[in-house]
Amino acid sequence: MDQLFVVDLMAASVRIAAPLMLGALGGLVSERSGVFGVGIEGMMLAGAFGAAVGTFVSGSPMLGLLLALIAGALIASVVAIAVTSFRADQMVTGLAVNILAFGLTSFLLRGLFGGQAPAIRLATFGAIDIPFLSGLPVLGPILFHQSGLTYAAVAMALVLHLVIYRTRVGLTLRATGENPEAVYAAGNDPIRIRQIAVIVGGAISGLGGAVLSLQDVGTFTDGMTNGRGFLALAAVIVGRWTPFGVLVACLIFGVASALEVRLQGFDLPVSSYVIQMTPYVLALAVLAGLGRGTRMPQAIGKPFCA
Amino acid sequence: MANDPTAASVLVPSGATPDGRCINELFGRLAAAGGLYSAGRAVVAVLLAFAATAILILIAGKNPITAYWALLDGAFGSFDHITFALNKSTPYILTAVGVALCFRAQIINIGGEGQIAVGGLATSWVALNYANLPPVSAIALALAAGIAAGALWALIAVAIRLWRGVHEVLSTLLLNFVGVLLVSEALNGSMGEVGAGFPQSPMFDDAVCLPTLFTGSDLHVGLAIALVVAFAAQFLLWRTRFGFRLRLLGGSRAAAAYAGVSLAGGMMGVMMLGGGLAGLAGGIEVLGIHYRLIEGFSQGFGFTAVAVALLAAASPLAVIPAALFFGFLQAGALAMQREVGVPSSLVYVIQGLSIVFVLCAMGLDDRRRWA
């Protein structure tokens, strides 16, 4: 394994991690408010669909991105209302919404664009070189030669970090996930906060889906998220519910994915499928390692009665 | 805290009852109707889902009435159709019964897909390697292997839960992926069929495949097994000590502790049962439908089983009609797509919406009672 291989691997890892990052960051917002992010998969899928359709119909990727945000938010709003106003069980609602999103996107793809897939063909986003920095050895190709949405993902982590830890909004968000009664006693409305958090999170996750359809593949296919949403959920937990932790966790999962393809050239005793298992086993191991009383938001999963 | 009547609960907001819970009177009263209420709730949820998807069909430029008619015809139109649908329902019945029993103990088991996968894997291995045994023994052994594999797979999740406190939803979810990948791994290795363009095992000997219920039809024995299992599970839940313990654990963990029922024991037992049933479903799929192990054969079963269990309000007997509903729905959807051009993925929309509506209704009923 030479340097070229490693650089190429790392660059690919970052690229592969981008949708995960956005998906996970969206889930992070939701989980911090006390709502499980089981529906990330559905929100990402909806976002992927929205982005593809928006770009295809209007010719403008910006509109596609907007539609991705809206689609993710719409799916999330189902969760938000069911879980807060109806006090539906969070875990199973998330699962239901994933199924719903799968069905809706598949259906609309065929219903609106005809039966043959791929009905949508788009040019994928090219890489954007950051001037000067992309010329750096090693780091240049890895970090500064990525496409726009990847940069957006990293920027999102920074933005979320600032908002969550440095603003009143973020403080209230964190408090809602830990002790909604305290938030209520302080005069705020934890139910409203949770609803907004879930919907905003859904929009961000939708953007993660947009990465898939606009940046990676150039089209929309049924169920194209293919479990990334669950990996994103694992990343939230492995990343200990912090934006930068989540970023790192997604990168690690990205490495595992990137490795899988590249290792096929080598004669390794470990099969590619076992390598594909790595992200999931890793997530399980970290969860088990963290054990009881993981520093997760205390009030997560519990409906608030008021 | 909210259950301690002696705590001066100063944070009880107006509108709630003095002991601090939020109770919606209408649903509380409805819940007293028990089984009828749950069935009614499921039916209303499904009807609402159909109504909502009718709008979608209109958006796609088709007529909902013709679409639904094609759906019905595709499901029930002919003997072959019905057989197809019944076969499709079989794994749903088995897996959902397991999930339902877990729900009864307040345990959410969404590891169906992984458990089915490893169950199919174990069954296939036995089928390929022990085909020389007399047919009944071979089949029994193969299915037993499937059950054991599924139970063990679920046990991993429980162990992590009991030992390290990781919620079973997360562990079963993640293990799904690992289980499915294990199947792929096996198919690309020792169990794969050399020269096939697609990851699959060699076809099983006729002797090991499941016999059909009626000659000339495709309906295999699996359905009978599933029905027996559903009835057995109902008996288990209501007529045995184990079932009583499950219901106690599901009713109130505090009450269970008070009655001396151990959470760990109940959890392990019911999860292994659920995993074993899913494993059995996987085994039946490979022995009865595919006659080989195919990559991806377990896809989607786990989540559908959860939907079925929910619609059935976690009652094993009610799982039968709920599973049949989903099976016929999926069978009919394929025909609907062929004939009217309405995409079959509509089925998933109906499924997803039904679950959401049922969950909302349950959430309003503060006590979340199963019938």
Added chain:
Amino acid sequence: MPPLLEMQGIVKTYGAVRANHCIDLTVPEGRVIGLLGENGSGKSTLMKVLFGMTPPDAGRIVFRGQPLVGHSPREAIAAGIGMIHQHFTLVEAMTVAENAMLGWSEAGSILHPADIARRIDAASRTYGLPVDPHAVVATLSFGLRQRVEIVKAILRGAKLLILDEPTSNLSPPEVASLLGVIRRLKEAGHSVIFISHKLAEVIEICDEVVVLRDGAVSGRAPIGQVTREDLARMMVERDLSAPVTRNTREAGDVVLAVEDLSRHDAAGTTRLDRVTFSLRAGEILAVAGVDGNGQADLLDTLAGILPAHTGRVRIGTRDITRLSVRRRLAAGLAYIPVDRSGTSLVPGMTITDNLAMRDFNRMPLSWGPLLNITALRTQAGERIVAFDIRTADADAPTHTLSGGNQQKIVLAREIGRKPRLLLAFQPTWGLDPGAARFVIDQMLALRDAGCAVLYVSAELEEVLMLGDRIAVMSNGRLSSPEPRAAVNVTRIGLMMAGAA
């Protein structure tokens, strides 16, 4: 100078219960007013009304010259009333400074923790409340958390502070520290309403005392003009004529022997402090005490639900200290917990099932792995008749029954198995007088039949009515049980208030 707070004629009724009946309360500036009373005397309700959590049915509130009508807690805080609840509203995972900033618009949209930290330090120094603004609340002891709550209230400009049972979980040095803080608050011109059932502290820190009993003011006086005995009497005096026929009985052998039973909770606070007593067949040991003094811990530990950390428990000659719940059941122990809605009953399960909940694992209710449904039904039928449980159908879910009938199920189950020993925790809670009477009669009948009964209740009347011997639980400690005839109500009141 006009008083800081005037509450006049406050009336609040919950259904049939008159929680507050024409209560007047005046708090001058710079004074500490003690609000004394047992459970159910109306203290909490009065404060909820003051703080805006619930509107009064009648009466006026004037604070700082402004009337407070239909206000919410947020408005009460803005007006200058700060409430330190018994159960804190702090976010454990966040720091002290972050908790102070929560819901406090003065702290701005962008957070400046350094500023807040400085203000917290300033308040700390002024009022003698050292607290580290950067400490994570989860690491703080109960006493320190209380300080955080007080600092929060001060930062928000509270002129009147309401402290609701502030010393219930404090160690003696922490209590002294808190009293010091209250003095400093007084010197700085704040007023304090000090709600408590502990006489010693009230006498030490308050300028004036108001005693509530059964929803009305039973006495008020400046501190210098009352004795402890006066206060105790105002708190608990009631008509002691027991309209209940009691058979005199010779107590039999010792059924329950408890030695040095101690337990602490996960945070390290002692919940049971070397409890020692014995209980004989055919006698009722009634334990009085204000809630939260260790009663739940004692009973849950005796029942086997919580582990004991030191000490021994014996039933008859058998040491059961390490035995499981099931084994204790088998040894003849019955337990009526206080919580009907989720511990002693499962509301969603049928009456039949709830009746079988504690014995389903053994013959005759089960044969091997199977339940004996016939036996279950027969038992249910018998119990329903024997205890007059009003229901049309033994298979109805329990939550459809009234509170009284639900409690009858619990009684039927625990008493119906003819136990050697019954632990009863507030069994009449939430019941109408008729149902409560039924329970009491059952207790007496059980005792007459030779069972040993440990009856724990915050209702002093019941304790006095039922107990052959009477003890008081306070701060995790059990007083030496005394025969009923030798008991002096005032002294009981003092013991309950931790002052004897």
